[in-house]
Each structure stands twice: as structure tokens, then as C-alpha cells.
Amino acid sequence: MKKKIIILGAGISGIYLGYKLKKAGFSIQILEANNRIGGRVYTKKVNDTKVELGATWLWRYNEALLKVCKELNISLFEQNMNGDALFESASNNLPQRFKVPKNQEISYRIVGGTATILDELIKDFTEDEIQLNEKVLKIDDTKTGIKVSTEKSAFIADVVVSTIPPQLLVNSVLFTSELDTKLIQIANNTHTWMKDSIKFAIVYKTPFWKEQGLSGVGYSNVGPFTEMYDHSNFENNRFALMGFLNGALSNESKENREKKIQEQLFKFFGKDGLNYLSYEEKVWNKEGFLNFENNNFINPHFNNGHSVYQKEFLKGKFIIAGSETSTSYGGYMEGAIYRGNEVTAQLQNKFL
Numbered sequence: 009m010k011k012k013i014i015i016l017g018a019g020i021s022g023i024y025l026g027y028k029l030k031k032a033g034f035s036i037q038i039l040e041a042n043n044r045i046g047g048r049v050y051t052k053k054v055n056d057t058k059v060e061l062g063a064t065w066l067w068r069y070n071e072a073l074l075k076v077c078k079e080l081n082i083s084l085f086e087q088n089m090n091g092d093a094l095f096e097s098a099s100n101n102l103p104q105r106f107k108v109p110k111n112q113e114i115s116y117r118i119v120g121g122t123a124t125i126l127d128e129l130i131k132d133f134t135e136d137e138i139q140l141n142e143k144v145l146k147i148d149d150t151k152t153g154i155k156v157s158t159e160k161s162a163f164i165a166d167v168v169v170s171t172i173p174p175q176l177l178v179n180s181v182l183f184t185s186e187l188d189t190k191l192i193q194i195a196n197n198t199h200t201w202m203k204d205s206i207k208f209a210i211v212y213k214t215p216f217w218k219e220q221g222l223s224g225v226g227y228s229n230v231g232p233f234t235e236m237y238d239h240s241n242f243e244n245n246r247f248a249l250m251g252f253l254n255g256a257l258s259n260e261s262k263e264n265r266e267k268k269i270q271e272q273l274f275k276f277f278g279k280d281g282l283n284y285l286s287y288e289e290k291v292w293n294k295e296g297f298l299n300f301e302n303n304n305f306i307n308p309h310f311n312n313g314h315s316v317y318q319k320e321f322l323k324g325k326f327i328i329a330g331s332e333t334s335t336s337y338g339g340y341m342e343g344a345i346y347r348g349n350e351v352t353a354q355l356q357n358k359f360l
């Protein structure tokens with residue numbers, strides 16, 4: 009009999025773990041609360057243009073992630089930085105042109121969008137192996153295994169691996185057997201990367217900024233956008249600008265944010281900036297499957313990869329994974345893959 013592993017969450021951590029554990033010979037099932045896979049990887053298709061409203065870049069030092077891309081035949085391309093950048097220092101000044109220094113670390117994007125990694129990883133999954141709209145509510149340590157209850161059903165496994173960000177896990181899932189108090193304390197003080205960010209993307213018919221000798225890079229001390237980049241595709245036939253908005257705008261309406269961006273776009277690019285096909289955004293602190301109401305300030309990456317996450321819980325039947333538990337590049341996609349490899353090795357050593 010194959011050992012059954014239930015994975016909580018179908019972000020890049022959960023999907024990668026499912027892929028690795030299935031290949032290693034385990035029976036797997038992934039339970040995802042949302043109606044889509046991906047979690048903080050969110051490539052949205054707007055007509056024929058794909059825009060990244062979640063993770064976008066990887067870097068040459070992301071060794072584990074690059075290895076996975078190679079294994080899946082996924083190609084990368086350099087973030088376009090050719091041309092001048094614009095910087096808005098104060099509200100009463102026009103943005104100034106400047107040249108970005110050449111010796112910057114190169115950021116890479118995935119040809120076809122970041123979600124291509126997930127699409128490749130799930131290729132051999134059966135319908136039963138990945139279940140959407142299954143929000144996990146309760147974990148019971150039973151005599152024979154471990155039971156996971158969702159709003160609609162109950163599932164039994166030999167081991168459960170959670171990839172729910174730790175702070176959300178201990179505040180949204182009920183454990184009928186007491187969890188380690190140290191784990192609860194650390195999880196409550198573990199930062200979830202980018203949970204307060206607002207990402208936006210604006211789709212255009214033509215890359216007018218390139219025609220003006222601009223790279224599409226824009227920085228602003230004023231806002232609403234604080235940084236912005238060219239987001240045209242690898243084939244260079246779909247065009248967009250993409251960036252981050254000031255997080256303080258999260259409680260305003262989408263219409264208000266868009267209106268404010270229009271004023272800033274006009275300041276940066278004149279009329280061309282307003283001639284867009286579509287405005288897209290994602291306010292991550294309104295995403296209930298990432299965040300919960302909580303006023304604690306936690307420093308970025310605080311407690312990521314803490315030693316408590318490397319332990320097993322509920323007599324070896326419960327393991328905590330996910331990017332924030334990784335000792336290497338916690339919070340990033342690289343961390344998700346690195347930790348996935350560790351947990352796979354741990355389960356292989358134990359059962360196979």
C-alpha cells in the first residue's frame with residue numbers, strides 16, 4: 009500500500025511537493041481553499057496578454073528553482089531594462105529621465121508567464137489529486153492516521169504537509185490535539201512575504217515608451233505607483249507596464265486607485281499613458297487565503313526558515329512546509345522549491 013500524503017494549499021509549494029512526492033511513489037492529494045491553483049503565483053490572462061499579479065522574477069542564484077525550470081524545459085528571458093528610466097521625486101516636479109546603472113543584478117521572467125511552472129508540474133495529476141474549493145478547517149490526530157476536515161468533506165492520510173503560510177495556518181485551522189506552543193508563538197511572528205502589496209498591470213496596444221527611448225522603468229516618491237517596469241512578453245507582441253502601488257491605498261476603491269494612477273501616468277507619459285486597453289490589479293491584503301485581520305507589525309522575512317519548522321508534529325504525522333519555512337530564500341519561489349526538496353527527502357527516508 010502506498011503511503012498517502014495530503015498537502016494543504018496549491019501554491020507553488022503545494023504543487024511542487026505533489027509533483028515530487030507522486031514521482032517518488034506516494035499517493036497524494038492536494039486540498040486548495042481557492043477556486044484556482046497558484047496562491048501567490050497569479051498570472052492573469054487579459055484578452056491575449058498575460059500579466060503577473062503575483063510572483064514575476066527569478067535570479068541567477070535561485071539554484072533550486074532554475075533546476076526545476078530546466079527539468080521542465082521552461083525558458084527564461086531577461087527583464088527589459090533598455091532605455092531611460094523616470095523618477096518622480098516630488099508632487100510638484102515632473103518626472104526626471106535617468107540611466108539605470110548597467111551593473112545591476114539581472115532579473116529573469118518565465119516565457120509564457122510564471123504560472124507555466126505550475127501548468128507543467130500538474131500535467132500528470134488526476135482530478136482526484138488536486139481539489140479546489142476545499143478550505144481546510146480542522147486537523148484531527150487519530151489512532152490510525154490524520155484526518156483533515158474541510159467545509160464539505162473529510163480526508164484521511166498517513167501524513168499531512170501544510171503549505172499554508174504559517175501565520176495564517178495557526179490562526180485559521182483548528183487542531184484538536186494541542187500543537188507545540190513554541191510553534192504557535194513563532195508562527196504568529198513569521199512574516200508572510202508580500203502579503204501587504206498591491207500589484208497593478210496596464211495593458212497597451214503598442215509599447216509607446218520604447219518608441220520614446222524609455223525602458224518603462226518608473227520610480228516615484230509620490231505614488232500611487234512606487235515602482236513600475238516594462239511587462240511586454242518574450243515574443244514582443246503583447247505590451248504592458250506592471251508595478252507596485254503604495255500599500256496605503258488598499259482600503260480605497262478600485263475606481264479611486266485607477267483614477268489616481270491615470271493622473272500619474274499622464275505626468276509620466278502624457279496622453280499616451282492614458283490610451284490603455286485594460287487596468288488590472290491585485291490587493292493582496294484583501295486575499296483571505298493569505299491574510300487575516302491582524303495589527304501586528306512583523307519585519308520582512310522575520311522568522312522565515314525558523315528551526316521550529318524543521319521539526320515534525322502530531323507524532324510525525326504533520327509537517328509544515330511553504331516558502332516561509334525555508335532556510336534558503338524564505339518568502340520567495342526559490343524557498344518554496346528548496347523546502348519542497350527537503351520535505352520530499354524527509355518523507356522518502358521515513359517511508360521508502
Ligand SMILES: Cc1cc2nc3c(=O)[nH]c(=O)nc-3n(C[C@H](O)[C@H](O)[C@H](O)COP(=O)(O)OP(=O)(O)OC[C@H]3O[C@@H](n4cnc5c(N)ncnc54)[C@H](O)[C@@H]3O)c2cc1C
Pocket residue numbers: 016017018019020021022039040041042045046047048049061062063064065066142143144145171172173176180181201202203205206207292297298329330331332339340341342344
Ligand atoms: C505581489 C507579489 C509579488 C511577488 N514577487 C515575487 C518574485 O518576483 N519572485 C519570487 O521569487 N517571489 C515573489 N513573490 C513571492 C512568491 O509568490 C511566494 O514565495 C510563493 O508564491 C509562495 O508559495 P507558497 O506555495 O509557499 O505559498 P502560497 O502561494 O501563499 O500558497 C498557499 C496556498 O494555500 C492556500 N490556502 C490558504 N488557506 C488554506 C486553507 N485553509 N485550506 C486550503 N488551502 C489554503 C492558498 O489559497 C494558497 O493557494 C511575490 C509575491 C507576491 C504576493
